[in-house]
Amino acid sequence: MTGFVFNEKPIEIESGDGAYVYGTDGTEYLDMGASYACVPLGHNHPAVNEAVHEQFDDLTYVQASYPVDVRTELYELLAETAPGDIDYTWLCNSGTEANEAALKFARSATGNSKIIATMRGFHGRTMGSLATTWKDKYKKPYEPLIGDVEFVPYDDPEAMTEAVDDDTAAVIVEPIQGEGGINPASEEFLQTARVETATNGAALIFDEVQTGMGRTGTLWASEWADVVPDMITSAKGLGNGLPVGATLCREWIAENYGSHASTFSGGPVVSAASKATVETIVGEDIAGHAADVGAYLQESLEDALGDEVREIRGEGLMIGVEVGRGANKVLKELALNHGILALPAGRTVVRLLPPLTVGEDEADAVVDAMAEVVL
Numbered sequence: 001m002t003g004f005v006f007n008e009k010p011i012e013i014e015s016g017d018g019a020y021v022y023g024t025d026g027t028e029y030l031d032m033g034a035s036y037a038c039v040p041l042g043h044n045h046p047a048v049n050e051a052v053h054e055q056f057d058d059l060t061y062v063q064a065s066y067p068v069d070v071r072t073e074l075y076e077l078l079a080e081t082a083p084g085d086i087d088y089t090w091l092c093n094s095g096t097e098a099n100e101a102a103l104k105f106a107r108s109a110t111g112n113s114k115i116i117a118t119m120r121g122f123h124g125r126t127m128g129s130l131a132t133t134w135k136d137k138y139k140k141p142y143e144p145l146i147g148d149v150e151f152v153p154y155d156d157p158e159a160m161t162e163a164v165d166d167d168t169a170a171v172i173v174e175p176i177q178g179e180g181g182i183n184p185a186s187e188e189f190l191q192t193a194r195v196e197t198a199t200n201g202a203a204l205i206f207d208e209v210q211t212g213m214g215r216t217g218t219l220w221a222s223e224w225a226d227v228v229p230d231m232i233t234s235a236k237g238l239g240n241g242l243p244v245g246a247t248l249c250r251e252w253i254a255e256n257y258g259s260h261a262s263t264f265s266g267g268p269v270v271s272a273a274s275k276a277t278v279e280t281i282v283g284e285d286i287a288g289h290a291a292d293v294g295a296y297l298q299e300s301l302e303d304a305l306g307d308e309v310r311e312i313r314g315e316g317l318m319i320g321v322e323v324g325r326g327a328n329k330v331l332k333e334l335a336l337n338h339g340i341l342a343l344p345a346g347r348t349v350v351r352l353l354p355p356l357t358v359g360e361d362e363a364d365a366v367v368d369a370m371a372e373v374v375l
């Protein structure tokens with residue numbers, strides 16, 4: 001062994017096309033996890049690939065202190081599509097970096113240090129983001145992490161009200177918890193977080209690394225929650241497979257962000273990928289399609305499995321099936337016997353995050369396979 005490989009699966013993937021990937025032995029797999037929500041438009045989407053190829057030939061990289069058109073256009077596009085007056089963008093390379101920046105910006109802009117996060121939340125694996133992540137398994141070997149982080153129960157408005165005070169720098173929360181088991185928050189919880197942070201001069205950060213880019217049926221989950229936070233973090237689907245993350249924020253944050261920076265921030269190639277991805281999602285109303293197909297998939301799962309599994313929950317094409325037994329065994333059978341790749345979310349939840357371009361045929365295929373495996 002020479003590499004640093006984690007959780008390697010016994011399937012070697014060679015190519016991809018839309019919702020499908022192909023093994024080196026020619027086997028076709030339906031990628032119902034979109035490789036961790038990273039290809040919302042499916043594998044090898046022509047608009048994204050073309051934009052990347054063109055940019056690659058013009059200019060692969062120039063230091064971030066020189067403006068390049070494609071990055072400026074991406075900034076404008078993100079400002080246009082982000083809710084309310086979230087008009088500023090900080091670009092980076094991953095979800096954890098987007099959250100790391102958001103936490104730094106909140107401390108700098110408020111002058112406070114206390115950060116409130118939620119039980120079962122997941123925000124990434126660098127030291128700051130990790131400190132706001134719930135699971136001990138991820139944290140224990142690396143302690144001590146950054147201090148002054150307090151956890152409140154997810155979806156508990158009273159606990160949120162009690163926790164936020166005038167020493168608070170930020171509340172960081174996923175509108176729907178992904179790694180924690182596909183747990184949607186009530187609008188009341190998110191709105192309470194909005195009111196309490198605004199009253200106390202703290203920043204509200206929505207971690208939309210997983211819920212963003214149309215995943216939940218709107219471009220940003222904050223839209224259905226009817227809340228405009230102070231910052232939205234994005235990554236996973238933002239470049240349809242290329243490594244790009246973003247911290248979107250309001251002016252009061254941008255004006256007081258401190259002195260954060262990163263060498264590769266908004267390189268031309270990833271900016272081109274991201275611009276093409278966002279343009280396609282918005283231009284083709286991919287979020288609306290995700291809402292329709294997601295509703296169809298969730299209803300079909302309910303009809304086929306509702307009596308056999310503990311719960312089916314989620315929004316749009318972010319769906320968790322609480323199978324009530326080892327999710328990994330179900331996932332293995334789905335992959336090896338039915339050619340369907342999906343994801344776990346904790347020990348007992350099968351997580352579906354397909355490309356947002358899937359249709360009812362793909363939904364039917366996964367329901368039929370799940371029924372065979374689970375029943």
Ligand SMILES: *Cc1c(COP(=O)(O)O)cnc(C)c1O
Nearest residue numbers: 094095096122123124178209210
């Ligand atoms: C995946 C994820 C992250 C971390 O993103 P990386 O790109 O792996 O660093 C952070 N927050 C949420 C909600 C995620 O799903």
